[in-house]
Amino acid sequence: MSLTLCSTLLQYINPNIFKYFSSKVLGNHYDVLNLSRTCSAKEIKESFIKLSKESHPDVNKSKDAHKRFLEINKAYEVLSKTESRRLYDLGLGPPEGVSYRNEIRVPYKEQFGSDPWKDPSFYINRNKADDKKYENEPYYYGIKGLKRVSNLTVVIF
Template sequence: MEYKDYYKILGVAKDASQEDIKRAYRKLARKYHPDVSKDPEAELRFKEIGEAYEVLKDAEKRSAYDQFGSNWRNGQDFKPPPGWDFREFTGSHRSTGASQHGFSDFFEALFGQSRPRTTSSPFSFFDSEIIDRGRDIRAKLTITLEESFRGARRTISLARNVVHGSMLNTETTSLQVTIPQGILEGQQIRLEGQGDVAMEAGRRGDLFLEIVFDSHPLFTVSQRDVTMTLPVTPWEAALGANLKVPTLGGPVDLKLPAGSQTGKKLRLKGKGLSSKNHTGDQYVIISVHTPKAETDRQKELYKEMAKIMPFNPRTKLGV
């Protein structure tokens, strides 16, 4: 197994005071907590930091560890000397329970197996030392495209931890959330101080709400641009027309050019999801719909059109 330099892991000198060790641990634990850090190695670093602190905060463990520190370098192969027993050096009783904290083989070789964990979180044992801030809460908030287009205020219900005396309980709280104009799917709204409370005195964590768009009957979204399909008649497409078109902000006028075909794309500038600094557009895709010929007169009109307007849309297909 590899020797671990716990002083190096915490970034402190070997003669560091207990207060220096505690301060270094809290700083690093907050930085690498898996609920906060985006570092792919955060969980590993967090456990390593917690293990180093478990040893160096305890006077007996630190004294025993220091007996070997001068003879080893970080990463070297390590084996306890024959007959090593932590009890002989400290008089403490060595636990025989299975390790539940994920301490390294190096730690177990020196100090025996750690006491069993009583909570479902793999980080709760170390979290108890970070007393100045509660855990962040992350949730998804589904909004409509209209709410993003205009901005809005929503009331949400949130289940979060509260402390009553020495007990940690869960209660449901109502919060007002301001939805910024032009917010996009996947972006987050941060509510500072609205996360879980710490077990001991300290400020709450934060609440992060990830935006999810509800499905819309008319529009699809790509970043800030919205797109819809507009059905038109053959004569509107052939002759051109002024049409009313729905947008997220209400109906607007659209000039359809003469000779338009299915698939033609028209742009309504600024009618997408626009924020203070960014502009989105709305795109209108034309779809020509042909009415059914249900009466004899209607059928005659189609036949007359075929005579006076001979047209084969398949000429480029070679058939």
């Protein structure tokens, strides 16, 4: 398959993946304006003015001048507006050299040597003063008038 057919299919299947990979293969709006992703709005405007003057079809008579001029305008149109730039940057993925740590949570048992839910002293060592708070709670089970019952009573019946 040709690159254009692949990119067209990818654009319809998943636009975010298309933006990310097309920026890696074809370049992105920052590359068009010769800027880094951390540039300011002022730098974007200055670069746009400079490059559009250089590649304007009335000034530059090369056959690629018009195409280049349109690319510069499109890049400026997206990057000059704060919200469209933010959305565009989200589609590009992380800047080069930036990586995110993928932290893996270590299970409690491996971290501390035992699972507290299987430890009989876990329940015994609880703060028993908290038990009294719920002893006479009228809505303990979410039903008015149904008072709290000990687990032993529940097991027996």
